[in-house]
Amino acid sequence: MPNKDQTEATTELSFKCANCGHMYPTDNLREKPCPVCGRTNSVEEGCLINVSNEDY
Numbered sequence: 001m002p003n004k005d006q007t008e009a010t011t012e013l014s015f016k017c018a019n020c021g022h023m024y025p026t027d028n029l030r031e032k033p034c035p036v037c038g039r040t041n042s043v044e045e046g047c048l049i050n051v052s053n054e055d056y
Contacts, residue, residue: 014051015041017037023051
């Protein structure tokens, strides 16, 4: 199992749209519209997940 430093190095926070499920980068914003359906997702709604940045 990777240690915390390895996990942080290979993941980044992204929004997961509460409407359509599309995942997209936060760009360090607290809220951002989904590029697929247009719904605005926010940090306060708990729409954040860690996703791999390893391109696979």
